[in-house]
Amino acid sequence: MIKGQCLCGAVQYQYHGEIENSILCYCQHCQQAQGAIAGWNSPLDQTKFEFISGQDQLNEYFHTPNKARVFCQHCASPIYSYRTDLPNIIRLRLGTVTEGQIPAPTEEFFTEHKPKFIELR
Template sequence: MEEQKLRGRCLCGLVAYEAAGPVSHASHCYCTMCQKQHGAAAGTYANVARAGFRFERGEEMVTEYASSEHGRRGFCRVCGSTLYWRSEQAPDRIALTLGTMEPEYDGPVERELHTDTKPKWLPVR
């Protein structure tokens, strides 16, 4: 079986990445930090092994923001696209934003995290 590859880029195209699958899980995170970072109801991520992640171009354009004691959020410093979230408590994993992937991620999103802060304005499923 061919190894799954995920690819993505930021809005301006200066940063591009690839990551080897498989995806451990994909999730919608409704924590207030993800809401602020994404300007949306949630951050949506695919969790993969960090060893299989690499920048194809533009690594020098990525800035990390320490949003908590252990959380780091990577984004393009030119266009602001959120590219990933990672935890220093799990250095072998990285969570890539689904909205940056090309082609579009077609796997399932199995988890919803921090549903206690899920916005009330979201439509009911």
């Protein structure tokens, strides 16, 4: 079981499954959207993902036409993204996870934007 929440705690969720893999994305969209070195996320089965609270606090931003970035409109924490052409898959922002195991990243995308001081073992 995975649990998580946004920074202010209004949005709380649980995932009735395991996180099987995680990736780091260094593309500029992820860096700007997260305000961070990389996006750290994992594709999940939306049918096993459930909001405990705060679903009405979510807002969506479409930077590209087919991809929604979903965030808490109160504290602005990014929660997940989804593509309109990929039903039932969400990409959870793993920094919001508070309970459960997250496997180390197995893939890195857009490493041309990866800072030289980051090294994975």
